[in-house]
Amino acid sequence: MINSVMKVNYKRFARIQLSLLITSSALLLHCGQAFANTNLEQDVVTLTSAQFAGRKTATQGAQLAAEFISKRFISLGYTVDGQTFAYQSGLFGKAFGRNVVATKSSHCEKCEKIIFTAHYDHLGQKGSRLYPGANDNASGVAALLYLASYFAEKPKQYQLVFVATDAEENGLHGSEYLVSTLNKDEIKLNINLDMLVVNPRKPRIYAFLDNQSLAQYQTDIKTLSDKQITFMATSSSARLNRLFDLNVDWRRASDHYSFAKVGIPYIYFGTGHDKHHHQSTDTTAHIDFTLFESAMKKIAEFVEKLPS
Template identity: 40%
Template sequence: MNIPTLHTTAPDIKASYNGCKRWLKTSFWLLVCLSCQVQSQQLYNDLRVLTSDAYGGREAGSQQPNMSAQFIFERFKTLGLATKYQTFSFRDGIFSTAYGHNVVAQLPCNTLHCGRTIVISAHYDHLGASGSRLYAGANDNASGTVALLSLAQQLRNITRRNHVTFLATDAEEKGLYGAKHYVEHIDDAHQYVLNINLDMLAPGQNNTLYVMQSANAKHYSQTITTLQTHPLNIKLVSPNRMKRLIGDGRTDWLRASDHYAFYRAGIPYLYFGMGEDKNHHSTNDTLDSIDFDKYQQVVKFINDFMVALLSCPSDCTS
């Protein structure tokens, strides 16, 4: 049999090499796009679950962890995080006692020298239902809870110079009881360097994300400022300035969400939120009312901030 001789020239090798490079580059970006699609689908699915009729508006008060708490618990466990319930009681009305169930998950530092703990919090409870009316609480605060789950998923894969606690609180709507209970049972508040509180993250028409900071958290401003190439309108504010900027000035933003419990303990906080929502505490706060593209931008911004913060030398969060 006459087997032809193959002559491979330098141009052939170069062309083959360049073709391989193009293939690898294309494959990389396809994988990136696929990863983004998976993350996007996970965000939407989690929002859909927590706002569904079956979850009944996520009202706090049940003696055992409700479906929402169980869902969050299982999501954390699936990610490989050490997860537990933290059960507490609170006064519900004049004579009644009810129960709440925080879900707490731990992601340890993975460097040789570790900074103090960062607590990322979001309340998962809402108003429940009244007769045939369901208060789904998509923005308040399924949006923050789902962002919390997304952060837990993304931050597993990076270098972390701090321990991270993911805290899904219950009974925020009843009086911040979950956050208060968590903070009251901290052994040493000095071991906590920062609380990042996520509450109502779906931006309105002005595409604004407010980042409200305590006076002892202002040194994080530079990290936030460096990320302002995002398409969002990021506003760094104090509680007093936020009160002046939003609505009629009657909302006390310092006491309006779980970051207040950390503030009272002297722990610095950053609150991420959209401000006022016309659908707040109404049956119109549904999944359909959320601009999902804008919401994804918010989650990405907070994720980018956390990546920058956790990769920063330990003196950034000391």
């Protein structure tokens, strides 16, 4: 979710360490461990490691994160394109970001598109303090890769496009650029994934939708609930704020707002408030990966059953 800019320090030999991390991920798969859970956990662990230095936009850490995400998509059989964009930084400055866009050819080339988004940037470092961003938003990127894996070989009634966006924390710049390249008449839906670490004490996933999407998908989202996790669908910021005692405009809170502004329907999946949000304590230590995987299976099931 959006936050202000902070300074970053880099670590030497980061590229070598990145290569070792990717190799170790491949070895885990080769050894036959549980595919979905292994990758969800391994992807979050990798993205929050010191090599990525908190993934602040326009830093070496963010560049390494983009390369890692690209290689993960390629390993799943996707074609990957990098979208480099510029945006204003300060009164007179300019900064650059990079989206990672993954697509796969299918029989459904003329079908409507579903655009999945998850921002990979975070706050970086301040002095010696690292902001790993495990929930915000390594979890969303891991979820994005999970869904890309889940649908990689399945027949689809839509074109699925998976985008890891940059510069969300600085003002949704990556998603704004992405949307500027799209023909909105070709888009059925944006599914935005941001902060998906399920709280074991109150295991809920919130789906925040525009009014049109709420009417269409509310029942299907609610039926995802089971004994482990409750799914709640709403288009009311006031309702969510009452639950969390916050004052947040949830429509503007993440990359789905870039789609909302041009009239593209959206669903924002997340877990709402997190006491570790934008703190150095947002680490993997607070993630129940079993619940995380259960939530992702449900979201994949929802996508699979979307009506044409």
